[in-house]
Amino acid sequence: MINKTLYKLDWKFFIPLIVLIGIGLISVYSACTKYETVKYFVTQLISCLLGSLACFFLSKCHYQMYKKFSVLIYIISLLLLCSVLIFGTLKRGTKGWLNLGLISLQPVEIAKIMFILAISAFFDKNWKQANHIYFLIISLMLLSGHVMLIMLQPDFSSTLSYFPIMMILFFVIGVKCFYLLCIVLLVVITIGIPLLKTFTLMYVEHFNKNTLLTNVLTFCQNINVRLVTALIIFILLLIIWWVLHKLKIKFSISYPIILGCTFILGNILAIPVDNSLKNYQKKRFIVFLNPKIDSKGFGYNIIQSKIAIGSGQFVGKGLRRGTQTQLGFLPEQHTDFIFSLIGEEGGWIMAQCTIIFYLIFIWRILLIAKESKDLYGSLVAIGFATMFMFYAVINIGMTMGLMPVTGMPLLLISYGGSSMVSSLCAVGILRSIYSQSHDYY
Numbered sequence: 172m173i174n175k176t177l178y179k180l181d182w183k184f185f186i187p188l189i190v191l192i193g194i195g196l197i198s199v200y201s202a203c204t205k206y207e208t209v210k211y212f213v214t215q216l217i218s219c220l221l222g223s224l225a226c227f228f229l230s231k232c233h234y235q236m237y238k239k240f241s242v243l244i245y246i247i248s249l250l251l252l253c254s255v256l257i258f259g260t261l262k263r264g265t266k267g268w269l270n271l272g273l274i275s276l277q278p279v280e281i282a283k284i285m286f287i288l289a290i291s292a293f294f295d296k297n298w299k300q301a302n303h304i305y306f307l308i309i310s311l312m313l314l315s316g317h318v319m320l321i322m323l324q325p326d327f328s329s330t331l332s333y334f335p336i337m338m339i340l341f342f343v344i345g346v347k348c349f350y351l352l353c354i355v356l357l358v359v360i361t362i363g364i365p366l367l368k369t370f371t372l373m374y375v376e377h378f379n380k381n382t383l384l385t386n387v388l389t390f391c392q393n394i395n396v397r398l399v400t401a402l403i404i405f406i407l408l409l410i411i412w413w414v415l416h417k418l419k420i421k422f423s424i425s426y427p428i429i430l431g432c433t434f435i436l437g438n439i440l441a442i443p444v445d446n447s448l449k450n451y452q453k454k455r456f457i458v459f460l461n462p463k464i465d466s467k468g469f470g471y472n473i474i475q476s477k478i479a480i481g482s483g484q485f486v487g488k489g490l491r492r493g494t495q496t497q498l499g500f501l502p503e504q505h506t507d508f509i510f511s512l513i514g515e516e517g518g519w520i521m522a523q524c525t526i527i528f529y530l531i532f533i534w535r536i537l538l539i540a541k542e543s544k545d546l547y548g549s550l551v552a553i554g555f556a557t558m559f560m561f562y563a564v565i566n567i568g569m570t571m572g573l574m575p576v577t578g579m580p581l582l583l584i585s586y587g588g589s590s591m592v593s594s595l596c597a598v599g600i601l602r603s604i605y606s607q608s609h610d611y612y
Contacts (some may be wrong), residue, residue, distance in 0.1 A: 179607055184535040187528040190402035194525055195584035198512050201491050202505035211505055211586050218588035229599030238547050241292030251278040252320035267324045270421030277589035279321055279329045284593050286317055291550035299345040325447045328577035332561055334358055339557045353433045360437030365445035370451040421510035456575045475501045476570045487518030505586040507578055510570045529563050539605050548604040555597045
């Protein structure tokens, strides 16, 4: 029986998974030694065991079951997000955890998995209407249900992960590139206006010099930022129209109308986003553009992270021998900046191994999506692959100063019970899709 089960496993999928979890456990253990406690390591180990049990259970459930109960799954995910707003515990300015006594649960991690299951079922049922406006509106309404509840916590980083998942799934079912462009423009305007406002304030305060850039930013700061954005967008639309007119390219009048509505809606949505985000969240998100703006504050983490990775050189300083990590110069070294610890103590070799195993892991998920017997299984697998890829790119890029500091963990590696369990739940569902496509049921 055991040999039969082992034969059915996709070892090219599970070997990188096991390696990544192993790297994570070793890194968490090394990160927590400066606290002279193994609390984080034990908690992470227990989370791995619980996640493995959940993975085994879900792998035995036929994934088509989630499609049948997709409406119920979506409703439960909303109730989870509502419960944390009512009964949640406040940590680091975010009300995102449920205190269950011995453990704390972060519902957004579970809700994210449930959202992928639910939205994939909706797309599978309605993919033939992918380019109808009402389909896009309903899809964005389903997305906004999660996004608005998460923003009320507020947890800005978790909301960001929803958009690449939606965009990739939209692309897979054949949504027109124009509509995808409008959605990207909507997100950029909604998020960009509050961040641009904060960046101008920080830049002018730090570089109070008579330079052209400072004068321009001061001008933008003194007038309405939305007015500046509106002017820029209007000029860009005029340029696009002029180019298309010269090229004699005909296009429907609905296109500029939709673009105009997108711009107006983005400006409207920017107001609640600006109000819901704390000032430190906005600063943390944009400081990567120039850490020197706040080198002793929010830019400090990025500077120390880059020093840690660089000091590891080729082979690293050895386990528990990192100076930036073990001496406490690098904050959040067991969660957000765990890749910095890997780079310092394991060097370039271990950092590259981590990235390579992550790429193999995601590649195998994409193969599961390709081999799935139906569209629903493919959409679910692609949604999970996008989630893992987005978290990895943002987290690793963040530690090297290439991406904003969003607070996103490196899934399967960073410390976090909820993220570990939810990630292994996703693995269990992927195992179910793989088994069905190879007739293992």
